[in-house]
Amino acid sequence: MKRDKVLMLIEAALCIALAVMLAAGAIGIYRTGVAAREEDPLAPVYTREKAAEALRPAVPVFLLAAGAAAACRVLGVRSEKRGGDAELPRDPAVARAVTPAPAALRRVLLALAALLIIAGIAGGGMDAVVNKAIRICTECVGLG
Numbered sequence: 001m002k003r004d005k006v007l008m009l010i011e012a013a014l015c016i017a018l019a020v021m022l023a024a025g026a027i028g029i030y031r032t033g034v035a036a037r038e039e040d041p042l043a044p045v046y047t048r049e050k051a052a053e054a055l056r057p058a059v060p061v062f063l064l065a066a067g068a069a070a071a072c073r074v075l076g077v078r079s080e081k082r083g084g085d086a087e088l089p090r091d092p093a094v095a096r097a098v099t100p101a102p103a104a105l106r107r108v109l110l111a112l113a114a115l116l117i118i119a120g121i122a123g124g125g126m127d128a129v130v131n132k133a134i135r136i137c138t139e140c141v142g143l144g
Helices: 002-039 048-055 058-075 092-098 103-122 125-141
Strands: none
Touching: 002 048, 002 058, 103 125
16 A cells, blocks of 8 residues: 555656646746847747757656556556546446446557557658647747
């Protein structure tokens, strides 16, 4: 029981650290962009290079958080207070009927999603999505 709590605390701490690092990176990108705009009003606030430079320190924390989440999943670590979880019947035939989707279907959908993401990145769709997201965010918030 104690091991479960320790693993959950580590996972939570890594997620919080990742959120703080990402927020600090976004604020840093914005500050450097505003400083660049003072010199040149047409200078872009957000660029791919600035984002990669600011978010590079968060990559190890992200990998550690993903590893902690995977370890918790493999070891079966779950919170004791899971509100809203219905108690599934113990009879296997009834449990299969109550389960929303079979495990095989979930695995197939996960693999299909991963393949489509890889195909999109390989086709150059990531650049278009990042550029559109940057434009939408900066225009809606009024930063750009």
